């Protein structure tokens with residue numbers, strides 16, 4: 374199947390209210406344009422430089438989501454245009470995003486990444502780090518970032534029950550947070566291998582790459 378057919382069939386299958394981020398990392402502009410020409414506008418990248426290069430070359434009505442781990446010294450390159458940063462997992466990073474957003478007179482929407490997987494290689498905050506960040510005076514003083522939701526990645530495993538449990542855990546944190554902060558509305562969880570489980574557990578934003586664009590080659 375073509376990129377176009379994959380994208381259309383996945384979009385038809387998603388319930389109302391679930392936003393698709395088409396993850397185009399490592400893929401060339403022509404592949405992104407094939408998806409764009411179906412009317413799709415939201416694309417996700419995990420490397421700042423690659424996203425900047427694609428933003429420069431591709432149509433300006435694309436909404437670029439940064440889904441990967443962000444190094445603080447790279448924030449300045451994307452502050453002008455990034456629509457949503459998914460992987461915010463420290464106050465230091467948030468401070469830098471705030472500072473760079475201010476230079477462009479923007480408020481950058483961000484998701485806080487929670488650590489829900491068993492593997493310790495996956496980035497993210499735990500419950501107490503999340504509350505500490507949100508309650509800090511430094512965070513309250515930031516005018517150029519807006520926390521609009523949470524993001525998480527489940528353990529890479531064939532054990533569906535475990536994946537389900539991890540997503541359900543993130544959903545429960547999301548629900549609790551939403552009672553205190555009404556601007557929290559996005560729950561970004563689910564990738565090609567696990568998005569149906571994520572949606573069943575309450576995801577409203579899925580990040581899908583290989584099921585749309587095919588397997589990635591890393592050289």
Ligand SMILES: *Cc1c(COP(=O)(O)O)cnc(C)c1O
Nearest residue numbers: 396419440564565580581582583
């Ligand atoms: C690459 C990536 C995805 C998409 O992965 P696929 O398995 O290709 O769908 C989703 N989220 C993050 C954070 C990624 O880095």
